[in-house]
Amino acid sequence: MLKDKIPQIAVSGSIAFDKIMDFPGIFSDNIVAGKPNQVHQLNLSLVVDNLKTSFGGTAGNIAYNLSLLKERPIVFGTVGFDFSSYHDWMLKNKLNLEFIKEIKKYPTAAAHIITDKNDNQISAFYPCSPAVNYATQAVEAARRKYSIALAIIAPDNPKMMLQYAEVYRKYNIPFIFDPGQVVQAFSATELTKAIMGAKALIGNDYEMNFISESLGLGIKDLSERVEILIITKGSKGSEIYQGGHKIVVKPAKPANSSDPTGAGDAYRAGLIKGLIKGYNLRACGSLAGTVAVYTVEKYGTQTHNFTIKDLQKRYYKNYKEKINL
Numbered sequence: 001m002l003k004d005k006i007p008q009i010a011v012s013g014s015i016a017f018d019k020i021m022d023f024p025g026i027f028s029d030n031i032v033a034g035k036p037n038q039v040h041q042l043n044l045s046l047v048v049d050n051l052k053t054s055f056g057g058t059a060g061n062i063a064y065n066l067s068l069l070k071e072r073p074i075v076f077g078t079v080g081f082d083f084s085s086y087h088d089w090m091l092k093n094k095l096n097l098e099f100i101k102e103i104k105k106y107p108t109a110a111a112h113i114i115t116d117k118n119d120n121q122i123s124a125f126y127p128c129s130p131a132v133n134y135a136t137q138a139v140e141a142a143r144r145k146y147s148i149a150l151a152i153i154a155p156d157n158p159k160m161m162l163q164y165a166e167v168y169r170k171y172n173i174p175f176i177f178d179p180g181q182v183v184q185a186f187s188a189t190e191l192t193k194a195i196m197g198a199k200a201l202i203g204n205d206y207e208m209n210f211i212s213e214s215l216g217l218g219i220k221d222l223s224e225r226v227e228i229l230i231i232t233k234g235s236k237g238s239e240i241y242q243g244g245h246k247i248v249v250k251p252a253k254p255a256n257s258s259d260p261t262g263a264g265d266a267y268r269a270g271l272i273k274g275l276i277k278g279y280n281l282r283a284c285g286s287l288a289g290t291v292a293v294y295t296v297e298k299y300g301t302q303t304h305n306f307t308i309k310d311l312q313k314r315y316y317k318n319y320k321e322k323i324n325l
Contacts, residue, residue, distance in 0.1 A: 008096075008146045009272060010173075011063045012076035012135065012164050013154030014127065015086065015100065016109035018056030018301050020261050021048035023116045048114060054300035055086050057109060058154035058180065061262045064302045065269030065291055067093040069311075069325070071276075074146060075100055076138045076164075077156065078128045080108040089302075098145075099138045101131050119234070119260050123181065127157055135163035139171075148173050150199070150276060152268060155180035158190070165194045174199040177226075178268060183207045188214045200228040200275075202268065220244070228281065232267055234260070237289060240281045249285035252318040254293040262301030267292040277325070287323060290315045 023046050030044060055064075059077045066073045074096045079086070081104045090097055109128040115121050142148065151173055153164045161179070168175040177198040179186060186194065191214055195201055201222070203211065208231045212222050223229040223241035231239045237251035270291030274284030290311060298304040306314075308325050315323045 007149030009073040010148045010151035011073045013059030013156045014057035015060045015077040016057030019112045021114045022050045056301040061265035065266045069273045080106040130157045135160040139167045152176040154178045155182045158185045169197040176200040198226045201226045202230040204232045252289040252293045254296045259299045262295045263292040266295045
């Protein structure tokens with residue numbers, strides 16, 4: 001029976017090959033180019049320093065970091081005919097791939113990400129074609145075999161993200177809604193529906209401001225729509241709201257800042273681990289920030305590694321508290 005099953009974490013989102021590039025300048029200097037009145041006629045070519053292809057996507061990155069945290073999450077997502085190498089990598093990291101759907105007519109999703117020297121990013125994302133009603137069918141199938149304790153809906157095809165939210169509400173499965181870089185694809189009505197019943201809403205300050213403006217709500221009012229609201233602020237840490245209270249979480253310090261790509265996904269994995277362990281929200285945010293620095297220090301999204309012992313030491317060094325993982 002399901003009540004006898006060990007509770008599982010469910011991660012949905014994109015599963016993609018990331019092509020990561022570094023631009024040695026600043027985007028704004030090149031976009032304006034001395035002719036701000038001609039920005040509408042944009043024709044831009046950038047020469048980049050580095051190019052690295054790595055395993056990525058929001059679901060892939062979150063799940064990978066959870067595996068480093070000794071979790072074996074269920075991964076939901078669609079992939080294409082060229083998924084085999086990524087499949088082997090995910091299996092090596094002991095992820096549950098039972099409910100990933102391969103669509104043989106299309107290639108796996110791909111993200112082309114350029115980062116300038118101020119850590120601003122321009123991305124072009126090719127999504128794998130979604131399967132009709134895949135999200136609902138995948139969750140239904142998983143529920144028959146597992147008990148889902150917590151789910152995250154990370155950026156993917158917006159229609160599938162709305163499906164996940166609907167089916168999680170139907171079965172009272174706690175979920176985190178994380179619209180991320182596709183937030184602008186949602187109408188105000190869709191955002192309202194997606195957030196409804198969510199345990200948590202997470203986004204960076206730009207994404208959260210977009211949601212606030214779309215819904216005509218201030219951050220305080222928006223935080224009252226969900227149990228927990230998290231605003232990530234990169235190197236400035238994060239803010240967590242619950243029950244009208246604001247918790248400011250200072251950032252963990254990376255040894256270097258090689259590449260910020262994937263840091264947000266690593267943060268989410270740390271947050272999920274903290275919530276599953278029942279930590280207070282400050283500890284959840286601190287753990288999330290500590291996990292995030294590992295990917296900042298490595299070029300690529302799933303190129304970093306850590307042990308639980310190392311993570312505990314890093315956590316203590318930054319926050320002067322012990323954490324039991």
